[in-house]
Amino acid sequence: MDNRPSQTETNTPARIDQVRAGFLCRCPNCGKGRLFEGFLKVVDACAVCGFDFTRLNTGDGAAIFIMQIAGGLVVFSALFVQIAYDPPIWAMLAVALPLVVGLSMGLMRPGKGVMIALQMKNGAPRDE
Template sequence: MRDPAPQTDAIPVTDSAFKGACPRCGARTLFAGWVKFGDRCGSCGLNYSAFNVGDGPAAFLTLIIGTIIVILSVWLELAAAPPVWLHLLIWPPVTLAMVVLSLRWAKGALLALEYRNAAREGRLKEPPK
């Protein structure tokens, strides 16, 4: 069963994203690990497992960070023309660091947006009889 409808005075999405705060009450109980959500909020009881964040944040981050890395690597190539081994030394760790560091806040933001907008699975309307 779905949790009660979201409150209009819910905390800002940025607080859930950057602080790991519950989207309902603001307690810092959203995450049980680095990117693993807790089961429910210890303060207000909001059930985090009712939300389906899935792989959405990873897909967005792949596109955004991939674009940034390509632009930076092309810029470096045109500006300094370093050897290929230097590109291989720089870009994989930078990409990995950017993904790992941004995945937590992306997941928190997506869960907070699902809560705020009362998102749920799509349903088809029944055809008229």
């Protein structure tokens, strides 16, 4: 008896989680190709599987969610620190402004990748 997988079983692609692939800025279709060619410019097609991304459009959806998340975290944290410790306003601004910019920039690519993955997962037309 031969327990090795057959040739057809080894050539089938692994099942990937599209949302995780989008969060890691990888192609949600295959999980291997790059999703962005610049900071936020989506590639036209995946270099590995050839999936066409020109039909997908997330618009400003990711930016809206990221602004709400980053703004909420920083504002409520700053409010807590202001009430609890009463630091000078210049110290609050010196900490809060770079923090909100850093969170926004750091979460923007994964957020846009997740939006693209969700758009693919929930009904965008696919090449088959």
